[in-house]
Amino acid sequence: SQTIHQWPATLVQPVGSPLSLECTVEGTSNPNLYWYRQAAGRGLQLLFYSVGIGQISSEVPQNLSASRPQDRQFILSSKKLLLSDSGFYLCAWTRLLSGRGETQYFGPGTRLLVL
Amino acid sequence: ELKVEQNPLFLSMQEGKNYTIYCNYSTTSDRLYWYRQDPGKSLESLFVLLSNGAVKQEGRLMASLDTKARLSTLHITAAVHDLSATYFCAVDRDRGSTLGRLYFGRGTQLTVWP
Numbered sequence: 001s002q003t004i005h006q007w008p009a010t011l012v013q014p015v016g017s018p019l020s021l022e023c024t025v026e027g028t029s030n031p032n033l034y035w036y037r038q039a040a041g042r043g044l045q046l047l048f049y050s051v052g053i054g055q056i057s058s059e060v061p062q063n064l065s066a067s068r069p070q071d072r073q074f075i076l077s078s079k080k081l082l083l084s085d086s087g088f089y090l091c092a093w094t095r096l097l098s099g100r101g102e103t104q105y106f107g108p109g110t111r112l113l114v115l
Numbered sequence: 116e117l118k119v120e121q122n123p124l125f126l127s128m129q130e131g132k133n134y135t136i137y138c139n140y141s142t143t144s145d146r147l148y149w150y151r152q153d154p155g156k157s158l159e160s161l162f163v164l165l166s167n168g169a170v171k172q173e174g175r176l177m178a179s180l181d182t183k184a185r186l187s188t189l190h191i192t193a194a195v196h197d198l199s200a201t202y203f204c205a206v207d208r209d210r211g212s213t214l215g216r217l218y219f220g221r222g223t224q225l226t227v228w229p
Contacts, residue, residue, distance in 0.1 A: 032213070032214070032215050034215070034217075042221060042222075043119075043203055043219035043220055043221045043222050044158075044203070044205075044217075044219040045219070046216055046217060046218075049214065049215070049216060051214065059216070090157060090158065094215050096213040096214075096215045102163070103148060103160040103163045104148070104160070104205075104215060104217060105160065106150075106157045106158040106159075106160075107157060108156075108157050109156075109157045
């Protein structure tokens with residue numbers, strides 16, 4: 001079966017500090033990978049997605065970047081955090097085949113507080 | 116820009132009662148998802164709906180999709196306290212694509228009381 005891991009679970013960082021969040025998926029190969037952010041009391045916003053190693057697409061202009069150094073590893077980074085980067089960051093994966101109804105599976109999330 | 120609107124945003128209901136959550140979206144899509152989120156937790160997949168008229172049921176929850184009306188519903192039957200959570204619908208932005216870019220509604224926070 002497939003499993004998705006995220007770490008750390010919780011992070012408190014000062015403004016201007018760097019950030020690195022990691023996501024790994026087990027039990028599948030060549031998944032689509034996604035980073036979402038959830039602000040308090042809101043829905044999820046797609047930040048980045050990747051369809052393969054080294055292939056990253058950004059959905060919104062922001063202070064963050066993403067990388068996919070290995071097939072099942074997805075990293076979210078920032079060089080200098082802003083207060084507005086606070087939120088709940090969720091990694092997700094799927095393997096979509098045309099016409100098929102595969103869901104997106106979400107990791108446990110990282111709660112980031114920037115002070 | 117794709118818009119996904121859920122209503123109500125907050126729902127408080129008594130155990131044993133029925134209610135429906137609505138999800139309207141603004142553009143054509145061929146995948147619609149329902150998720151559940153418990154406080155402080157991640158998202159749990161409930162349903163994936165692919166075609167017009169699709170209906171799926173799991174326990175006290177039933178989801179349906181009307182692609183012509185761009186509307187999905189999540190119906191709760193005989194609510195119990197364990198159903199208390201936030202429910203999200205999400206729409207795949209790219210019809211016929213395998214990118215899987217989802218747009219989420221703001222969620223419906225459901226509280227079931229005795």
